[in-house]
Amino acid sequence: MNKIEIFDPAMCCSTGVCGPSVDPELTRVASAVYSLEKKGLNIKRYQLTSNPEKFAENGEITRILNEKGPDALPVVLVNDVLVKVGSYPTDEEFSEWSGVRVEDLNEKPKARLSIDLRQL
Template sequence: MKKVEIFDPAMCCSTGVCGPVVDPELTRIASAVYSLEKKGFTITRYNLTNDPGAFVENGTVHQALAEKGPEALPVVLVDGEIVKMAEYPTNEELAEWFGTTPAELQEKPRVRVSVNFGN
């Protein structure tokens, strides 16, 4: 089974899907990663803000950053090899790597919200 790692630029939260204006590309990748994780595939995202050690400890990513700077991010590794830099993988690429279909990568996380009206 393939192992995919995505090294994100510095973001305010682990997915980048927060704040008043959300980048649709970050929403798409968050949904795809969620769907793949739910199916048991090995895919991990590292955020430069929250996981700086992962960027230093991974020699391949560390070298890419040393050569190209933060403009290289996101860096995408498949089985330890760089397959993309400066852009996220498409749903088609993710589906190909994991042997699934792009349609299966669109499940959105569901969050239960409770409202207390103080009654």
């Protein structure tokens, strides 16, 4: 099974899917990552502001940041091999690296909320 690691630029939250204007690309990536995690795949996202140690520990990421700066992010490694710099994986690339069909990459989180308005 492949190990996929995404090194994100600094964002306001762990997925970047927050705030008044949400980038549809970040929504697509968050959905694909969620779907792959639910299927048991080894996929991780690290953010520069919340996981700086992961950037510092990885020689390839450190090299890219030293050469190109933070504008080179996002960076993607598959099995510790650099596969993408400066943009997020397409759904086709996620599918190729994970063996999961493109159609199965858009699973939405299912959460049910139970609110008792009488308590408010």
